[in-house]
Every structure is written in C-alpha cells, then in structure tokens.
Amino acid sequence: MARTIIENPTHCALTHAMNSIGSKWKPLIIYLLGIKSDGLPLRFGRINAILHYISKRVLVEQLKELETDGLIIRKRYKEIPPRVEYSLSEKGRALLPILENICEWSENHMGHVTFE
Amino acid sequence: MARTIIENPTHCALTHAMNSIGSKWKPLIIYLLGIKSDGLPLRFGRINAILHYISKRVLVEQLKELETDGLIIRKRYKEIPPRVEYSLSEKGRALLPILENICEWSENHMGHVTFE
DNA sequence: CTGCATCCACGCCGATACTG
C-alpha cells in the first residue's frame, strides 16, 4: 500500500475512489442494489421509491455517474412503457464488504453523537 | 448486519457514517493523520502545507467537524505564537483499515477509467 | 501561527413541466 500520494490529488487512489463513491447518495444506492435487494436488478421507479428522499433529478444523475464509473449496469428493455433495470457490476459488488465495514464502524462508535 | 434502514436516513447507519466521513476532504485528512504521519500529531500549518489544494478556510472547517464528530483530537498549547496539534482518536484510527481497503479497491479496479 | 469574519461567485439541488 501507501501508494496513495496524498499531496497530489491526480495520483491519489483515495481521491479517485472518493470521486466515484464519495457523494452523499452513491453509497446508499450501491448498498441498496447490492444488499437490500440481494443483488437482483431494480427498476428506476423502485429505487426512486425506496430512496424517496433523493430527488428524481439527482437520482438520475447519480445513476448515470455510477454507470459511467463502471459501478452499476444499466439495462434498457425496448418496451412501452419503457423499463430500465439497474444492477451492480463486479466493481460495484467489490465495494459491498467495505460498505458493511463502514456500517459496523458507525454502529460501534456512536456513543456521544446525538442525532437531532 | 442489515440493521441499516435505508428508507429512513435518520436511522441509517450508512447515512450517519457518510455524514461524518463522506465529504470530499475528510478521508484524506484522516489518512494523513493516521498513515502518512505514522499517527504522530501534526500541526495545522503542516496539514495545510501537505493538503495544499484545500483552502485554509475549508480545512479549518473540516478539522472542526472531525473533532466534533470525535474522529480527531485537537490539542492546543498555550504558547505564543500558538501551536495546535491534531491527531486521530480511537474512533478515527478504527477507520484506517477501511480507508486502506478503499485504496486497494480503487487500485484494483481502475482499468477503463481515464483521468483527464 | 492559528483561526475567524466578511464578501461574493459559482454550482448544486429541488420543484416543476414536458417528451418518447
């Protein structure tokens, strides 16, 4: 390890990772696609319903970025009305253990932190 | 696991975790304090110099939030000129393996992604 | 040296309406 060159964002693995998954919503989307749904593809409307607190416009945007970064796979069925299903790529699935670790870390260390 | 209730951000461990560490800079700061410096405390000016691409105002802000969330410890020496040293708390240190995993994940999966 | 205050521009994000 220690290949991460923190002084220069352009060559910093951590920075690059954060550009892919560091947004407010992306971890939740990946978690949803990977664990909550047992890896089954989900339609846009379903994702939108579960993550109802994310506005539609932003959800579209986040999904597009995740697809561009190779974390999720977007499959479009040529039907009317249209059907689009999202699922995790291998790269996205590789992230699941890390997200689980983050959840554990969060649960183990929330002593003094008070939520509103 | 699976205690994370993704439908409701208020009771979602992943969301809470992301509120603490999901910003653009916080993982880098923690990584710097924990690994790059071998856990030794760092003065503000030194952090600012290494992470030169973060503006001073934002760095102050991020450090304050990290302290509030219990991830780092701020020690102020009553000297003139003032000296302030930052180091990781136990909670912050517990995050280091996760950050390493993220780096590995990033390095293992950057095939088709092109950086500018 | 470290941190705060002020100002200001830019970008994000929600709301809404519209298309195929």
Added chain:
DNA sequence: CAGTATCGGCGTGGATGCAG
C-alpha cells in the same frame, strides 16, 4: 415509466483581511 429541460434559491467554498 424513465428520463430531459429549465429556472431559481441557497449553500459551499475561495480570497482576503483581521484578531489573539
């Protein structure tokens, strides 16, 4: 159903100057 288009407010962050 799954997006796109547009607008507008508000928050975020950079620059600068000041304080302890």
